[in-house]
Amino acid sequence: MSFDVFADPAIFLVQLLNATQQGLLLFLIASGLTLIFGIMGIINLAHGSFYMVGAYAAYAVAEATGSFWLALPIGVAAGIALGYVLERLLFRFFYERDHLYQVLLTFGLILIFEEVRGMMFGEDTHRALTPEALDFSIPLLGVQSYPAYRLAISVICLLVALGLYLLISRTRLGMMIRAGAYNREMVQALGINITFVYAAVFGLGTGLAALAGLLEAPVASVEPGISGRYLIISFVVVVIGGIGSVKGAFYGALLIGFVDTFAKVIVPEAAGMSVYLLMAAVLLWRPTGLFGRPA
């Protein structure tokens, strides 16, 4: 065990920024997962595959055009479109089914996604180019410095979180999403096509996961198996935050970002367990998560 991280303010600041960035990125993935789980009751194990779609889109588009910024809209659009189409073709037939069927379906989807990825990109490890305008470091206290692009990730994630908050709390679509989680039959009986709302939520969720993959592609490897990189941990976020609560996903993801980052520097031997211990503690304290509705 080592508490050196608190001795040097510059190192501490770097870890603080890392924790924030990791937490915010995790939020992008977990917010979609919690919406899809909380509103449609779908357990989507293939959610991580949309992160992968984003990451590979960032790599491929940036490689082909030389522009990372072009990859962003293309990759997000691909994530939304793919989610929307899969919802219409597959997921909508599974809303009323037992979770076991959903798990089988989405596990199958993971395998298909992974196979298609192999056919398109092979098994090599790639990395997307860091956008040129952000390819520099910002000096921090003393000799430390911090990559501007990593700061940009945090800023973009925060803007998306703000947008998501406004969408859900201020717009009619947001009201329909929340009402649908409360009483879907009544939403329909009031003249609202809930299947459209579901498809929109699904596309929104998968688009956010793709965005996470896009944003991280320049700072993390783009390689086989990355669809599983955040899958388990984002389910932990959903459970900690409370199923269906985007606000819960936000605080849960940040909490995990901090615990994971600082556990790695303070107790590296036990870092792998830290987030699960956190989950157990939260569930003992609040069985439905931080912002979950009591059952």
Next chain:
Amino acid sequence: MPSAAPASSPTADFGPALLEAVGIHTFYGASHILHGVDFRIGPGETVGLMGRNGMGKSTLIRSMLGIVPVREGRILAGGQDLTGRPSYQIVRTGIAYVPEGRGIFGNLSVRENLVMSARPAPNGSTDWTLDRVLATFPRLAERLGQAGDQLSGGEQQMLAIGRALMTNPLLLVLDEATEGLAPLIRKEIWRIVRLVRDTGIATLIVDKNVAAVSAITDRNVILVKGTVVFEGASAELDAQPDLKHRYLGV
């Protein structure tokens, strides 16, 4: 106007039906709830649907609105055959539903409950705006920011009716709108139902209080075990106390 139709003539032609069931059979699992029910309600008409508990009143409503599937028979709304269609398509012909238990979204504010599903009538008119609904229900105006599940039962009922009016309906369906409310609140709900009826909106009313229903309706239908056993004007019903006693227990 509903008052233009003489109450003594239950078969008066109110024009094409706003909502109609033709020979419908509905099941819940293996139990056969509705046995070939015919029902229709026309523009501006006020109809009471009566019967003891478990006779199929709510099931008839939920079948006609596409919430529960019918196994046989047809559902017509707004002049189209919408059998088997999802409920949102059926109610979009101009129907607003106030369900038993009110169906308020407890996690949405009063204001959000009202505006979420607001829409113009099928002909484009927007007589019922948020301002008009709030003027009709001043209690709601005082509680706009509160969550739906923080309201009292009476306030929730007003919210459910206000929410229904925000869809500018041609037909308002009220299932047990006064159930579980204090006498004073009941009176207020009946006052509002009359007020709505007088604006020309057709209303279909299910309520345990037979006298209060027949006082307001043009026509009444009694269900017994999923079958229509009586259909007639309120005066006709009032003239037959034995009928009320036999089928309604009053």
